[in-house]
Amino acid sequence: MHANRTLTLDMQVLEAGAKTTADIGMITGDGRALHGHGTARRHPDDAAVPQIGDEIAIARALVELGHKLLDTAATDIGERQHRRVHLMA
Template sequence: METIVGCNIEMEFHEMDAKTEAAVRVRLHDGTELKAHGVTHRHPDDPAQQRVGEEIAAARALNDLSKQLLDKAGVDIEEVTHLHAHLSR
């Protein structure tokens, strides 16, 4: 039996001079909402490439989000099994 479950992920960027921030939010089907952030700073000698700053900040935010999701999954497993969950990062 196949089950399809969806979730919404939102990401926005804030640009301030040489600093780019990414904020990501995901709402899981159980109602849990997780938020993560990523930041990058452009070196003064580097050319301004808005897209590159957004890509790096987004990758860092998504990396943070993936860690949070693994932590949540571990807690969920431990609540059912009453054993320590070993999830790789």
């Protein structure tokens, strides 16, 4: 079976002073909402380069979202196999 699916990520990045936050949300193929959050803080001695804060905060939000996706898949597999399943990142 071959199937092509498109899932959309909704991303918001907010910079407030030395802190940048990223929130990423998505709806899984079966309609479950998942969310990842990431934060970056600039050291007071570092130059203000917003792109770097964005990259770090977004990466951390994507990592959290990825872990939640793996947990969701493990739960789905476990329900079908009637046992606890753990998927490594």
